Amino acid sequence: MGTFKIEGGHQLKGDITPQGAKNEALQILCAVLLTPEEVTITNIPDIVDVNKLIKLLSNLGVKVRKNGPGSYTFKADDVNLKYLESPQFKEEGKGLRGSIMIVGPLLARFGKGYIPKPGGDKIGRRRLDTHFEGFINLGAKFRYNKEDHFYGVESDKLQGAYMLLDEASVTGTANIVMAAVLAEGKTSIYNAACEPYLQQLCKMLNRMGAKITGVGSNLLEIEGVDALGGTDHRMLPDMIEIGSWIGLAAMTKSELTIKNVSWDDLGQIPNVFRKVGITVERKGDDIYIPAHKDGYEIQNYIDGSILTISDAPWPGFTPDLLSIILVVATQARGSALIHQKMFESRLFFVDKLIDMGAKIILCDPHRATVIGHDFESPLKATTMTSPDIRAGISLLIAALSAKGTSTIHNIEQIDRGYENIDDRLRAIGAKITRVN
Numbered sequence: 001m002g003t004f005k006i007e008g009g010h011q012l013k014g015d016i017t018p019q020g021a022k023n024e025a026l027q028i029l030c031a032v033l034l035t036p037e038e039v040t041i042t043n044i045p046d047i048v049d050v051n052k053l054i055k056l057l058s059n060l061g062v063k064v065r066k067n068g069p070g071s072y073t074f075k076a077d078d079v080n081l082k083y084l085e086s087p088q089f090k091e092e093g094k095g096l097r098g099s100i101m102i103v104g105p106l107l108a109r110f111g112k113g114y115i116p117k118p119g120g121d122k123i124g125r126r127r128l129d130t131h132f133e134g135f136i137n138l139g140a141k142f143r144y145n146k147e148d149h150f151y152g153v154e155s156d157k158l159q160g161a162y163m164l165l166d167e168a169s170v171t172g173t174a175n176i177v178m179a180a181v182l183a184e185g186k187t188s189i190y191n192a193a194c195e196p197y198l199q200q201l202c203k204m205l206n207r208m209g210a211k212i213t214g215v216g217s218n219l220l221e222i223e224g225v226d227a228l229g230g231t232d233h234r235m236l237p238d239m240i241e242i243g244s245w246i247g248l249a250a251m252t253k254s255e256l257t258i259k260n261v262s263w264d265d266l267g268q269i270p271n272v273f274r275k276v277g278i279t280v281e282r283k284g285d286d287i288y289i290p291a292h293k294d295g296y297e298i299q300n301y302i303d304g305s306i307l308t309i310s311d312a313p314w315p316g317f318t319p320d321l322l323s324i325i326l327v328v329a330t331q332a333r334g335s336a337l338i339h340q341k342m343f344e345s346r347l348f349f350v351d352k353l354i355d356m357g358a359k360i361i362l363c364d365p366h367r368a369t370v371i372g373h374d375f376e377s378p379l380k381a382t383t384m385t386s387p388d389i390r391a392g393i394s395l396l397i398a399a400l401s402a403k404g405t406s407t408i409h410n411i412e413q414i415d416r417g418y419e420n421i422d423d424r425l426r427a428i429g430a431k432i433t434r435v436n
Contacts, residue, residue: 002411004422007431008381008402011291012254014428016245018237018261019045019419020070024197025235026098027174028204029053029074032062033105034178035208036077037230044070044235048416052096059083059092060102080108083113085403090150091116100131100169104178106214107140107153117149117216130165130172137163138176138183160185160224168193168313174201181210183224192220195314196265207231236262240320240419242287243269244393247324249289250278250296251331253375256428258287268317275299275307276325276332295375298334306369310339323394324351329380330358331401332372339367349391352384356402384409389417396421400430 018041029050032039042120044050046069054072058064061080065073083089084106093099094116106113107148117128132142132153138381149189158272160183165172173193178201180187192198194216202215208231211223242261249256251272263270263285270280270287277296281288298307311319319342328351344365354360356379359371383406392414399406408414414421422432 001409002415003434004396004399004408004411005435006396006399006406006408008250008400008406009378010400012248012252012256012400012425012429015257015259016424016428017259018241018245019047020235021045021197021238022047022050022240022417023170023238024200025050026053027171027197027201027236027318028100028233030098030101030105031178031201031204032057032074033060033076033079033102034109034182034205035228035230036075038073038075039208039230040067040071040073040189040232042071042234043237044234045238046070047419048123048412049096051096052092052195053098056089056092056096056099056102059088073103074409077111081110081112084112089116090148092260094149098171100128101175101178103131103133103151103153103176106157106230107135107155108179110153111156112154114150114152117151118218130167130169131175133166134163134172134176134189135179137435138179138187145392146358158183158224160187160222161189163190165189165191167191170195170198173198175221177205177212177220177222178204179223180222181212181228183222185224187222187224189220190218191224192218193313194218196239196267200233200236204231204233207233220348236265239269240265240390242266243273243321243324244397244418246273246278246280246287246289247328248397248400249294249329251397253292254289254428255291255401257283258289260285262289263287267315272309272317272321273328275309276328276333276336295330298329298332298336298372300334306335306337308337308339309343319346320390322346323390324397326350326368326370327353327394329370329372330360330398331375333374335369335371337367337369341366345389346391348396349387352382352395353379353398355384355420356380356382356398364400378403380404381406383409385409386411386413389413393418400425400432425434
């Protein structure tokens with residue numbers, strides 16, 4: 001198990017460039033299974049979860065060529081479907097949440113797709129019903145082996161259909177879209193997710209020859225085609241990492257410039273950080289955060305009531321940044337209510353922040369009230385363990401702001417979502433050491 005040793009309390013300074021988007025990569029990489037032709041993808045993040053998926057595709061028979069840092073070419077012209085029923089696949093597939101998204105492309109192109117129950121973060125229930133209900137609507141037969149926790153869908157030929165999704169699931173929408181592009185006839189998906197990463201997938205599929213309209217809305221319409229071709233695709237910067245760097249700058253009173261952030265795809269993120277008092281300036285396509293030497297103050301609502309920050313489907317605020325906002329609020333002037341609607345275990349890391357001296361009242365599994373210290377009482381260094389990716393980066397930000405030397409164990413969770421994070425932090429002045 002890896003460990004970070006962090007000497008906190010130091011101001012940082014400089015430029016930092018966000019990696020390619022993890023959540024986009026997990027969709028885009030699975031889409032290469034839809035064509036026997038070459039697909040070249042750039043700005044792929046070098047992180048554990050993405051590398052696991054690339055290895056899984058290679059084991060499935062996809063030819064993988066690395067062109068350079070973050071650039072790969074894939075060719076799925078000799079897919080080995082027998083691998084799907086092997087003990088190796090059952091072991092490798094369950095270790096990665098994103099592996100669920102190979103099912104839609106495999107079902108569409110080869111008539112069958114299998115997956116063991118995927119793992120991932122321990123942040124609460126993450127249902128797969130939306131995925132499989134969509135496949136069933138397209139005419140697939142579903143089966144589930146309870147003993148092996150193994151899912152399967154099969155169909156001779158998928159048929160287009162109208163469906164109203166029970167939730168605006170990003171991965172569920174992506175999986176159904178990838179199945180529907182090769183189905184016979186027209187598919188309409190209402191209550192579809194419309195995140196920028198899902199839009200990226202749809203635009204890529206259209207370049208490959210798909211016929212998808214309504215991209216960016218919650219009603220996607222898809223005319224099935226007989227086959228898809230190759231394409232080139234560049235992934236967006238990771239909006240969750242961008243939000244992480246904004247929070248880091250505020251908590252350490254640092255002057256940072258976040259480069260090439262694709263402002264138009266950030267949605268509510270800059271505004272939500274402004275509501276907790278952080279100055280977020282646009283300079284071209286960069287974000288500039290000045291050093292908050294006098295701290296920052298949380299805004300109340302017009303009627304004076306406490307600010308509530310909650311997650312919602314796009315264009316609402318992403319749930320992946322609520323833990324960052326919570327940490328930032330611990331040193332603000334004022335109070336905020338953090339409402340995590342989607343996952344019932346994601347706020348359970350706050351006990352570690354309380355150990356560091358933060359004033360947080362965990363109201364229930366979904367809500368926490370934070371009373372800011374206004375930097376009058378800095379967080380104290382401590383030893384902690386990262387429970388998941390987003391809690392891990394939040395604890396890391398807390399440690400970088402705290403006085404003294406903190407230890408974070410189980411940093412493999414952080415590595416799952418953040419590329420070479422210790423090297424990149426050292427480049428802007430952080431005192432962080434990796435111990436294996």
